[in-house]
Amino acid sequence: MGSPVYIQIHNEIKKAIEAGKWSVGDRIPSERELAVQFHVSRMTLRQAIQTLVEEGILERFVGSGTFVANQKVQEKMSGVTGFTDLMLAQGKQPSSKTISYHVMSPSLSEVEKLKLKDDTQVLRMERVRYGDDVPISFEVATIPLEIVEGLSKQEVSESLYRTLETKKGLIPGHAKQMVSASSASERIAEYLDIKRGDAILRLRQISYLQDGRPFEYVRTQYVGERFEFILEK
Amino acid sequence: MGSPVYIQIHNEIKKAIEAGKWSVGDRIPSERELAVQFHVSRMTLRQAIQTLVEEGILERFVGSGTFVANQKVQEKMSGVTGFTDLMLAQGKQPSSKTISYHVMSPSLSEVEKLKLKDDTQVLRMERVRYGDDVPISFEVATIPLEIVEGLSKQEVSESLYRTLETKKGLIPGHAKQMVSASSASERIAEYLDIKRGDAILRLRQISYLQDGRPFEYVRTQYVGERFEFILEK
Protein backbone atom coordinates (compact mmCIF):
# COMPACT_ATOMS: atom_id res chain seq x y z
CA MET A 1 0.00 0.00 0.00
CA GLY A 2 1.46 3.28 -1.09
CA SER A 3 -0.89 5.81 0.41
CA PRO A 4 -0.39 7.32 3.84
CA VAL A 5 -2.04 5.73 6.83
CA TYR A 6 -4.43 8.61 7.42
CA ILE A 7 -5.73 8.30 3.87
CA GLN A 8 -6.33 4.59 4.38
CA ILE A 9 -8.23 5.31 7.57
CA HIS A 10 -10.14 8.05 5.78
CA ASN A 11 -11.23 5.51 3.16
CA GLU A 12 -12.19 2.90 5.71
CA ILE A 13 -14.35 5.31 7.68
CA LYS A 14 -15.92 6.62 4.48
CA LYS A 15 -16.69 3.11 3.32
CA ALA A 16 -18.18 2.26 6.71
CA ILE A 17 -20.51 5.25 6.48
CA GLU A 18 -21.52 4.36 2.94
CA ALA A 19 -22.12 0.80 4.07
CA GLY A 20 -24.55 2.14 6.65
CA LYS A 21 -22.53 1.51 9.78
CA TRP A 22 -23.44 5.06 10.81
CA SER A 23 -26.30 7.15 9.47
CA VAL A 24 -26.73 10.89 9.10
CA GLY A 25 -26.71 12.50 12.52
CA ASP A 26 -25.08 9.54 14.25
CA ARG A 27 -22.12 10.11 16.49
CA ILE A 28 -19.05 8.17 15.55
CA PRO A 29 -16.58 6.99 18.22
CA SER A 30 -14.31 9.60 19.75
CA GLU A 31 -10.90 10.38 18.31
CA ARG A 32 -9.22 8.61 21.19
CA GLU A 33 -11.29 5.47 20.71
CA LEU A 34 -10.75 5.36 16.96
CA ALA A 35 -7.04 5.95 17.42
CA VAL A 36 -6.86 2.80 19.50
CA GLN A 37 -9.02 0.80 17.07
CA PHE A 38 -6.85 1.74 14.09
CA HIS A 39 -3.62 1.40 16.07
CA VAL A 40 -2.43 4.92 15.30
CA SER A 41 -1.74 8.03 17.33
CA ARG A 42 -4.55 10.44 17.94
CA MET A 43 -2.94 13.09 15.72
CA THR A 44 -2.90 10.71 12.79
CA LEU A 45 -6.48 9.72 13.41
CA ARG A 46 -7.39 13.41 13.59
CA GLN A 47 -5.86 13.93 10.16
CA ALA A 48 -8.12 11.24 8.73
CA ILE A 49 -11.15 12.86 10.34
CA GLN A 50 -9.99 16.26 9.11
CA THR A 51 -10.12 15.18 5.47
CA LEU A 52 -13.61 13.80 5.97
CA VAL A 53 -14.73 17.06 7.56
CA GLU A 54 -13.32 18.97 4.60
CA GLU A 55 -15.35 16.76 2.30
CA GLY A 56 -18.45 17.62 4.28
CA ILE A 57 -18.98 14.02 5.32
CA LEU A 58 -18.40 14.62 9.01
CA GLU A 59 -19.01 17.47 11.44
CA ARG A 60 -17.14 18.07 14.66
CA PHE A 61 -18.33 19.72 17.86
CA VAL A 62 -16.08 20.25 20.86
CA GLY A 63 -17.36 18.53 23.92
CA SER A 64 -19.99 16.62 21.96
CA GLY A 65 -18.25 14.50 19.40
CA THR A 66 -17.98 13.87 15.68
CA PHE A 67 -21.12 13.29 13.65
CA VAL A 68 -22.11 12.16 10.19
CA ALA A 69 -23.19 15.32 8.35
CA ASN A 70 -26.24 15.60 6.16
CA GLN A 71 -25.10 16.34 2.63
CA LYS A 72 -26.03 19.83 1.60
CA VAL A 73 -27.94 20.33 -1.61
CA GLN A 74 -25.87 23.20 -2.93
CA GLU A 75 -22.81 21.02 -2.62
CA LYS A 76 -24.05 18.89 -5.42
CA MET A 77 -24.90 21.90 -7.54
CA SER A 78 -21.59 23.63 -7.00
CA GLY A 79 -19.76 21.15 -9.13
CA VAL A 80 -19.51 21.47 -12.86
CA THR A 81 -22.37 19.50 -14.27
CA GLY A 82 -24.05 19.29 -17.59
CA PHE A 83 -27.57 20.00 -18.71
CA THR A 84 -28.72 16.47 -17.96
CA ASP A 85 -27.93 16.68 -14.25
CA LEU A 86 -29.27 20.22 -14.09
CA MET A 87 -32.67 19.14 -15.35
CA LEU A 88 -32.82 15.99 -13.26
CA ALA A 89 -32.03 18.06 -10.17
CA GLN A 90 -35.10 20.14 -10.92
CA GLY A 91 -37.25 17.09 -11.43
CA LYS A 92 -37.62 17.55 -15.16
CA GLN A 93 -37.12 14.93 -17.83
CA PRO A 94 -34.20 15.99 -20.01
CA SER A 95 -34.06 15.27 -23.71
CA SER A 96 -32.35 16.78 -26.69
CA LYS A 97 -32.40 16.90 -30.45
CA THR A 98 -29.13 17.08 -32.31
CA ILE A 99 -29.29 19.65 -35.12
CA SER A 100 -25.78 19.15 -36.45
CA TYR A 101 -22.74 17.08 -35.58
CA HIS A 102 -19.56 17.65 -37.59
CA VAL A 103 -15.81 17.44 -37.35
CA MET A 104 -14.34 20.67 -38.65
CA SER A 105 -11.59 23.24 -38.35
CA PRO A 106 -12.14 25.47 -35.34
CA SER A 107 -13.00 29.14 -35.57
CA LEU A 108 -10.54 31.71 -34.27
CA SER A 109 -12.61 32.18 -31.15
CA GLU A 110 -12.65 28.44 -30.52
CA VAL A 111 -8.88 28.16 -30.96
CA GLU A 112 -8.44 30.85 -28.36
CA LYS A 113 -10.96 29.58 -25.83
CA LEU A 114 -9.86 25.95 -26.08
CA LYS A 115 -6.16 26.80 -26.36
CA LEU A 116 -5.88 24.67 -29.50
CA LYS A 117 -2.73 24.04 -31.49
CA ASP A 118 -2.78 25.14 -35.12
CA ASP A 119 -3.65 21.85 -36.78
CA THR A 120 -6.17 20.37 -34.37
CA GLN A 121 -9.68 19.60 -35.49
CA VAL A 122 -12.76 19.95 -33.34
CA LEU A 123 -16.16 18.37 -33.01
CA ARG A 124 -18.93 20.92 -33.16
CA MET A 125 -22.52 20.06 -32.44
CA GLU A 126 -25.66 22.07 -32.28
CA ARG A 127 -28.46 20.87 -30.08
CA VAL A 128 -31.85 21.86 -28.80
CA ARG A 129 -32.41 20.89 -25.20
CA TYR A 130 -35.79 20.08 -23.74
CA GLY A 131 -37.15 19.80 -20.22
CA ASP A 132 -40.33 17.77 -20.11
CA ASP A 133 -40.48 18.16 -23.91
CA VAL A 134 -40.56 21.95 -23.79
CA PRO A 135 -37.62 23.59 -25.59
CA ILE A 136 -35.33 25.19 -23.02
CA SER A 137 -32.18 26.04 -24.89
CA PHE A 138 -30.22 25.99 -28.10
CA GLU A 139 -26.56 25.25 -27.67
CA VAL A 140 -23.42 25.00 -29.73
CA ALA A 141 -20.74 22.82 -28.17
CA THR A 142 -17.18 22.61 -29.41
CA ILE A 143 -14.86 19.88 -28.21
CA PRO A 144 -11.26 19.12 -29.25
CA LEU A 145 -11.28 15.95 -31.30
CA GLU A 146 -8.68 14.23 -29.14
CA ILE A 147 -11.01 14.43 -26.15
CA VAL A 148 -13.83 12.49 -27.78
CA GLU A 149 -11.60 10.08 -29.71
CA GLY A 150 -13.07 6.60 -29.64
CA LEU A 151 -16.43 7.66 -28.29
CA SER A 152 -19.63 7.07 -30.18
CA LYS A 153 -21.91 9.86 -31.32
CA GLN A 154 -24.50 8.70 -28.86
CA GLU A 155 -22.10 8.73 -25.93
CA VAL A 156 -21.00 12.27 -26.77
CA SER A 157 -24.51 13.54 -27.33
CA GLU A 158 -26.31 11.87 -24.48
CA SER A 159 -24.18 12.63 -21.48
CA LEU A 160 -20.68 13.80 -22.28
CA TYR A 161 -19.63 14.41 -18.70
CA ARG A 162 -20.56 10.95 -17.51
CA THR A 163 -18.99 9.25 -20.51
CA LEU A 164 -15.72 11.15 -20.17
CA GLU A 165 -15.49 10.15 -16.55
CA THR A 166 -16.32 6.49 -16.96
CA LYS A 167 -14.64 5.75 -20.28
CA LYS A 168 -11.60 8.00 -20.20
CA GLY A 169 -11.21 8.92 -16.56
CA LEU A 170 -11.40 12.61 -17.41
CA ILE A 171 -12.96 14.61 -14.64
CA PRO A 172 -14.10 18.21 -15.05
CA GLY A 173 -12.34 20.57 -12.67
CA HIS A 174 -13.66 24.09 -12.92
CA ALA A 175 -15.52 26.16 -15.45
CA LYS A 176 -15.67 29.76 -16.49
CA GLN A 177 -19.04 31.13 -17.43
CA MET A 178 -20.05 34.37 -19.05
CA VAL A 179 -23.68 35.33 -18.75
CA SER A 180 -25.48 38.03 -20.68
CA ALA A 181 -28.83 38.65 -22.31
CA SER A 182 -29.87 39.23 -25.89
CA SER A 183 -32.76 38.77 -28.29
CA ALA A 184 -33.66 35.68 -30.24
CA SER A 185 -32.75 35.57 -33.91
CA GLU A 186 -35.21 34.22 -36.45
CA ARG A 187 -33.44 30.89 -36.68
CA ILE A 188 -33.09 30.36 -32.95
CA ALA A 189 -36.65 31.47 -32.31
CA GLU A 190 -37.79 28.74 -34.70
CA TYR A 191 -35.90 26.04 -32.84
CA LEU A 192 -37.05 27.23 -29.44
CA ASP A 193 -40.66 27.83 -30.40
CA ILE A 194 -40.61 31.50 -29.44
CA LYS A 195 -40.94 34.78 -31.35
CA ARG A 196 -38.05 36.61 -32.92
CA GLY A 197 -36.77 39.22 -30.46
CA ASP A 198 -37.90 37.34 -27.38
CA ALA A 199 -35.53 37.48 -24.43
CA ILE A 200 -32.61 35.08 -24.47
CA LEU A 201 -30.26 34.28 -21.62
CA ARG A 202 -26.85 33.72 -23.18
CA LEU A 203 -24.33 31.54 -21.43
CA ARG A 204 -20.86 30.89 -22.73
CA GLN A 205 -19.02 28.26 -20.74
CA ILE A 206 -15.47 27.02 -20.94
CA SER A 207 -15.01 23.79 -19.01
CA TYR A 208 -11.62 22.72 -17.77
CA LEU A 209 -10.30 19.35 -16.70
CA GLN A 210 -8.75 19.02 -13.28
CA ASP A 211 -5.31 19.51 -14.82
CA GLY A 212 -6.37 22.84 -16.26
CA ARG A 213 -6.79 21.82 -19.89
CA PRO A 214 -9.93 23.26 -21.49
CA PHE A 215 -12.04 20.49 -22.98
CA GLU A 216 -15.35 22.06 -23.94
CA TYR A 217 -16.63 25.41 -25.12
CA VAL A 218 -20.38 25.77 -25.10
CA ARG A 219 -22.51 28.69 -26.17
CA THR A 220 -26.03 28.30 -24.91
CA GLN A 221 -29.11 30.40 -25.54
CA TYR A 222 -31.80 29.82 -22.96
CA VAL A 223 -35.40 30.89 -23.35
CA GLY A 224 -35.65 33.70 -20.81
CA GLU A 225 -39.13 32.80 -19.63
CA ARG A 226 -38.47 29.11 -19.27
CA PHE A 227 -35.18 29.03 -17.51
CA GLU A 228 -33.74 30.30 -14.31
CA PHE A 229 -30.20 29.89 -13.31
CA ILE A 230 -29.70 29.53 -9.57
CA LEU A 231 -26.36 30.22 -7.98
CA GLU A 232 -25.07 30.10 -4.45
CA LYS A 233 -21.90 31.85 -3.62
CA MET B 1 -4.67 37.29 23.41
CA GLY B 2 -7.47 34.80 22.98
CA SER B 3 -6.79 33.25 19.62
CA PRO B 4 -4.60 30.18 19.19
CA VAL B 5 -0.93 30.65 18.46
CA TYR B 6 -1.16 29.30 14.93
CA ILE B 7 -3.83 31.87 14.08
CA GLN B 8 -1.61 34.66 15.39
CA ILE B 9 1.28 33.40 13.28
CA HIS B 10 -1.06 33.08 10.32
CA ASN B 11 -1.99 36.75 10.72
CA GLU B 12 1.60 37.88 11.09
CA ILE B 13 2.74 36.07 7.97
CA LYS B 14 -0.27 37.35 6.06
CA LYS B 15 0.47 40.90 7.17
CA ALA B 16 4.11 40.52 6.18
CA ILE B 17 3.10 39.43 2.69
CA GLU B 18 0.64 42.29 2.35
CA ALA B 19 3.34 44.67 3.57
CA GLY B 20 5.52 43.48 0.72
CA LYS B 21 8.08 41.51 2.69
CA TRP B 22 7.65 38.75 0.12
CA SER B 23 6.20 39.11 -3.37
CA VAL B 24 4.30 36.70 -5.58
CA GLY B 25 6.55 33.80 -6.47
CA ASP B 26 8.99 34.41 -3.64
CA ARG B 27 10.03 31.56 -1.42
CA ILE B 28 9.37 32.13 2.24
CA PRO B 29 11.67 30.61 4.88
CA SER B 30 11.35 26.89 5.53
CA GLU B 31 8.99 25.52 8.15
CA ARG B 32 11.92 24.67 10.40
CA GLU B 33 13.33 28.18 10.17
CA LEU B 34 9.99 29.87 10.80
CA ALA B 35 9.29 27.56 13.72
CA VAL B 36 12.47 28.83 15.39
CA GLN B 37 11.69 32.46 14.56
CA PHE B 38 8.21 32.24 16.07
CA HIS B 39 9.36 30.09 18.99
CA VAL B 40 6.90 27.31 18.30
CA SER B 41 7.16 23.68 17.30
CA ARG B 42 7.26 22.86 13.63
CA MET B 43 3.83 21.20 13.81
CA THR B 44 2.27 24.40 15.10
CA LEU B 45 4.05 26.44 12.47
CA ARG B 46 2.76 23.99 9.84
CA GLN B 47 -0.78 24.59 11.01
CA ALA B 48 -0.34 28.32 10.42
CA ILE B 49 1.03 27.66 6.94
CA GLN B 50 -1.80 25.22 6.28
CA THR B 51 -4.46 27.87 6.82
CA LEU B 52 -2.63 30.23 4.47
CA VAL B 53 -2.44 27.49 1.84
CA GLU B 54 -6.17 26.89 2.20
CA GLU B 55 -6.76 30.59 1.61
CA GLY B 56 -4.74 30.37 -1.58
CA ILE B 57 -2.11 32.78 -0.28
CA LEU B 58 0.71 30.25 -0.19
CA GLU B 59 1.70 27.19 -2.20
CA ARG B 60 3.82 24.31 -0.97
CA PHE B 61 6.14 22.02 -2.92
CA VAL B 62 7.99 19.13 -1.30
CA GLY B 63 11.70 19.50 -1.63
CA SER B 64 11.43 23.05 -2.96
CA GLY B 65 9.76 25.12 -0.32
CA THR B 66 6.74 27.31 0.32
CA PHE B 67 5.96 30.14 -2.05
CA VAL B 68 3.67 33.15 -2.22
CA ALA B 69 0.91 32.21 -4.66
CA ASN B 70 -0.38 34.51 -7.33
CA GLN B 71 -3.86 35.54 -6.38
CA LYS B 72 -6.38 34.18 -8.78
CA VAL B 73 -8.84 36.58 -10.31
CA GLN B 74 -11.85 34.46 -9.49
CA GLU B 75 -10.98 34.68 -5.82
CA LYS B 76 -11.91 38.31 -5.80
CA MET B 77 -15.10 37.66 -7.69
CA SER B 78 -16.19 34.70 -5.59
CA GLY B 79 -17.02 36.87 -2.61
CA VAL B 80 -20.31 38.60 -2.28
CA THR B 81 -19.73 42.14 -3.43
CA GLY B 82 -21.88 44.98 -4.51
CA PHE B 83 -22.15 46.89 -7.73
CA THR B 84 -19.48 49.37 -6.73
CA ASP B 85 -16.75 46.78 -6.37
CA LEU B 86 -17.93 45.00 -9.48
CA MET B 87 -17.49 48.08 -11.62
CA LEU B 88 -14.20 49.08 -10.06
CA ALA B 89 -12.87 45.58 -10.71
CA GLN B 90 -13.61 46.14 -14.38
CA GLY B 91 -11.95 49.52 -14.40
CA LYS B 92 -15.17 51.47 -14.77
CA GLN B 93 -16.26 54.46 -12.76
CA PRO B 94 -19.41 53.53 -10.85
CA SER B 95 -22.17 56.01 -10.17
CA SER B 96 -25.86 55.79 -9.47
CA LYS B 97 -29.03 57.83 -9.39
CA THR B 98 -31.57 57.13 -6.71
CA ILE B 99 -35.08 57.03 -8.13
CA SER B 100 -36.91 56.39 -4.90
CA TYR B 101 -36.04 55.79 -1.25
CA HIS B 102 -38.85 54.96 1.14
CA VAL B 103 -39.60 53.12 4.33
CA MET B 104 -42.65 50.97 3.80
CA SER B 105 -44.40 47.73 4.59
CA PRO B 106 -42.84 44.81 2.75
CA SER B 107 -44.56 42.92 -0.02
CA LEU B 108 -45.41 39.26 0.46
CA SER B 109 -42.47 38.23 -1.65
CA GLU B 110 -40.14 40.40 0.40
CA VAL B 111 -41.44 38.97 3.68
CA GLU B 112 -40.72 35.52 2.40
CA LYS B 113 -37.31 36.19 0.93
CA LEU B 114 -36.05 38.21 3.90
CA LYS B 115 -37.75 35.98 6.47
CA LEU B 116 -39.38 39.01 8.05
CA LYS B 117 -41.63 39.04 11.09
CA ASP B 118 -45.14 40.33 10.59
CA ASP B 119 -44.70 43.87 11.80
CA THR B 120 -41.25 44.78 10.48
CA GLN B 121 -40.83 47.65 8.08
CA VAL B 122 -38.34 47.73 5.24
CA LEU B 123 -36.35 50.26 3.31
CA ARG B 124 -36.95 50.01 -0.40
CA MET B 125 -34.93 51.95 -2.92
CA GLU B 126 -34.90 52.06 -6.67
CA ARG B 127 -31.72 53.03 -8.39
CA VAL B 128 -30.20 53.32 -11.84
CA ARG B 129 -26.57 52.24 -11.91
CA TYR B 130 -24.03 53.62 -14.32
CA GLY B 131 -20.58 52.54 -15.42
CA ASP B 132 -18.62 55.40 -16.92
CA ASP B 133 -21.90 57.30 -17.11
CA VAL B 134 -23.61 54.70 -19.30
CA PRO B 135 -26.70 53.17 -17.68
CA ILE B 136 -26.02 49.56 -16.82
CA SER B 137 -28.86 48.48 -14.61
CA PHE B 138 -32.05 49.33 -12.81
CA GLU B 139 -32.37 47.81 -9.40
CA VAL B 140 -34.82 47.57 -6.57
CA ALA B 141 -33.23 46.85 -3.22
CA THR B 142 -35.14 45.91 -0.10
CA ILE B 143 -33.47 45.95 3.30
CA PRO B 144 -34.98 45.26 6.74
CA LEU B 145 -35.13 48.54 8.60
CA GLU B 146 -33.24 47.20 11.61
CA ILE B 147 -30.21 46.54 9.43
CA VAL B 148 -29.84 50.13 8.27
CA GLU B 149 -30.88 51.73 11.55
CA GLY B 150 -28.72 54.74 12.32
CA LEU B 151 -27.18 54.93 8.88
CA SER B 152 -27.56 57.96 6.66
CA LYS B 153 -29.21 57.84 3.27
CA GLN B 154 -25.89 58.51 1.65
CA GLU B 155 -24.16 55.66 3.47
CA VAL B 156 -26.88 53.23 2.44
CA SER B 157 -26.99 54.42 -1.15
CA GLU B 158 -23.31 54.83 -1.85
CA SER B 159 -21.80 51.60 -0.65
CA LEU B 160 -24.00 49.57 1.62
CA TYR B 161 -21.63 46.64 1.95
CA ARG B 162 -18.70 48.74 3.05
CA THR B 163 -20.79 50.77 5.47
CA LEU B 164 -22.34 47.69 7.08
CA GLU B 165 -18.92 46.22 7.65
CA THR B 166 -17.22 49.31 9.03
CA LYS B 167 -20.10 50.83 11.01
CA LYS B 168 -21.96 47.79 12.24
CA GLY B 169 -19.50 44.95 11.86
CA LEU B 170 -21.95 43.04 9.69
CA ILE B 171 -20.19 40.92 7.12
CA PRO B 172 -21.97 39.30 4.16
CA GLY B 173 -21.63 35.54 4.17
CA HIS B 174 -23.18 33.94 1.13
CA ALA B 175 -25.78 34.89 -1.42
CA LYS B 176 -28.36 33.13 -3.51
CA GLN B 177 -28.85 34.40 -7.02
CA MET B 178 -31.46 33.65 -9.58
CA VAL B 179 -30.65 34.62 -13.12
CA SER B 180 -33.06 34.79 -16.02
CA ALA B 181 -33.76 36.92 -19.07
CA SER B 182 -36.70 39.06 -20.09
CA SER B 183 -37.61 42.11 -22.10
CA ALA B 184 -37.51 45.72 -21.02
CA SER B 185 -40.77 47.40 -20.05
CA GLU B 186 -41.52 50.94 -21.19
CA ARG B 187 -40.61 52.44 -17.83
CA ILE B 188 -37.36 50.53 -17.43
CA ALA B 189 -36.35 51.17 -21.03
CA GLU B 190 -36.68 54.90 -20.31
CA TYR B 191 -34.38 54.74 -17.31
CA LEU B 192 -31.81 52.61 -19.10
CA ASP B 193 -31.86 54.49 -22.38
CA ILE B 194 -32.86 51.47 -24.45
CA LYS B 195 -35.92 50.49 -26.47
CA ARG B 196 -38.93 48.72 -25.05
CA GLY B 197 -38.53 44.99 -25.56
CA ASP B 198 -34.74 45.08 -25.59
CA ALA B 199 -33.03 42.17 -23.83
CA ILE B 200 -32.74 42.37 -20.07
CA LEU B 201 -30.67 40.16 -17.80
CA ARG B 202 -32.64 39.74 -14.62
CA LEU B 203 -30.86 38.98 -11.39
CA ARG B 204 -32.59 38.44 -8.10
CA GLN B 205 -30.19 38.20 -5.22
CA ILE B 206 -30.76 37.39 -1.58
CA SER B 207 -27.71 38.25 0.50
CA TYR B 208 -27.13 36.59 3.85
CA LEU B 209 -24.95 37.60 6.77
CA GLN B 210 -22.41 35.14 8.06
CA ASP B 211 -24.87 34.00 10.70
CA GLY B 212 -27.38 33.11 8.02
CA ARG B 213 -29.78 36.03 8.44
CA PRO B 214 -30.92 37.50 5.13
CA PHE B 215 -30.22 41.22 5.02
CA GLU B 216 -30.86 42.33 1.45
CA TYR B 217 -33.10 41.39 -1.43
CA VAL B 218 -32.20 42.97 -4.72
CA ARG B 219 -33.92 42.67 -8.06
CA THR B 220 -31.69 43.96 -10.82
CA GLN B 221 -32.35 44.39 -14.51
CA TYR B 222 -29.19 44.68 -16.53
CA VAL B 223 -29.00 45.94 -20.09
CA GLY B 224 -28.17 42.76 -21.99
CA GLU B 225 -25.77 44.37 -24.41
CA ARG B 226 -23.86 46.32 -21.78
CA PHE B 227 -23.31 43.78 -19.11
CA GLU B 228 -21.71 40.40 -18.79
CA PHE B 229 -21.69 38.35 -15.69
CA ILE B 230 -18.57 36.25 -15.27
CA LEU B 231 -18.54 33.24 -12.99
CA GLU B 232 -15.95 30.69 -12.06
CA LYS B 233 -17.02 27.51 -10.41
Place this chain on the structure above:
DNA sequence: ATTATATACTGGTATAGACCATGTTGCAAG
Protein backbone atom coordinates in the same frame (compact mmCIF):
# COMPACT_ATOMS: atom_id res chain seq x y z
C1' DA C 1 32.59 21.62 -19.66
C1' DT C 2 29.66 17.80 -18.84
C1' DT C 3 27.85 14.16 -16.25
C1' DA C 4 27.19 11.32 -12.37
C1' DT C 5 26.77 11.02 -7.43
C1' DA C 6 26.50 12.15 -2.75
C1' DT C 7 24.70 15.37 0.53
C1' DA C 8 21.82 18.72 2.50
C1' DC C 9 17.36 20.60 2.63
C1' DT C 10 12.29 20.69 1.84
C1' DG C 11 7.63 19.57 2.97
C1' DG C 12 4.75 15.14 4.30
C1' DT C 13 3.70 11.76 7.63
C1' DA C 14 3.60 9.75 12.18
C1' DT C 15 4.26 9.24 17.31
C1' DA C 16 3.14 9.79 22.39
C1' DG C 17 2.26 12.73 25.37
C1' DA C 18 0.20 17.19 27.58
C1' DC C 19 -3.07 20.86 28.69
C1' DC C 20 -7.26 23.64 27.55
C1' DA C 21 -12.18 25.10 26.89
C1' DT C 22 -16.45 23.42 26.19
C1' DG C 23 -20.21 20.25 26.31
C1' DT C 24 -22.45 16.27 28.72
C1' DT C 25 -23.85 13.62 32.53
C1' DG C 26 -24.75 11.91 36.87
C1' DC C 27 -25.00 12.79 41.64
C1' DA C 28 -26.05 15.51 45.68
C1' DA C 29 -28.53 19.19 47.88
C1' DG C 30 -32.50 21.68 48.05
Place this chain on the structure above:
DNA sequence: CTTGCAACATGGTCTATACCAGTATATAAT
Protein backbone atom coordinates in the same frame (compact mmCIF):
# COMPACT_ATOMS: atom_id res chain seq x y z
C1' DC D 1 -38.86 16.63 41.25
C1' DT D 2 -35.87 20.33 40.18
C1' DT D 3 -31.51 22.71 40.59
C1' DG D 4 -26.67 23.23 40.88
C1' DC D 5 -22.29 21.52 40.73
C1' DA D 6 -18.63 18.35 40.19
C1' DA D 7 -16.58 14.80 37.37
C1' DC D 8 -15.92 13.19 32.99
C1' DA D 9 -15.58 13.06 27.92
C1' DT D 10 -14.71 15.50 23.69
C1' DG D 11 -12.50 18.01 20.17
C1' DG D 12 -8.76 21.89 19.79
C1' DT D 13 -4.12 23.17 20.42
C1' DC D 14 0.76 22.43 21.19
C1' DT D 15 5.36 20.13 21.98
C1' DA D 16 9.57 17.59 20.72
C1' DT D 17 11.09 14.19 18.00
C1' DA D 18 11.66 10.92 14.17
C1' DC D 19 11.75 9.16 9.63
C1' DC D 20 10.35 9.43 4.65
C1' DA D 21 10.24 10.85 -0.25
C1' DG D 22 11.03 14.18 -3.25
C1' DT D 23 14.17 18.48 -4.85
C1' DA D 24 18.23 21.20 -5.23
C1' DT D 25 22.96 21.81 -5.00
C1' DA D 26 27.64 21.17 -4.29
C1' DT D 27 31.17 17.91 -5.29
C1' DA D 28 33.72 14.44 -7.75
C1' DA D 29 34.64 11.83 -11.81
C1' DT D 30 34.76 11.91 -16.58
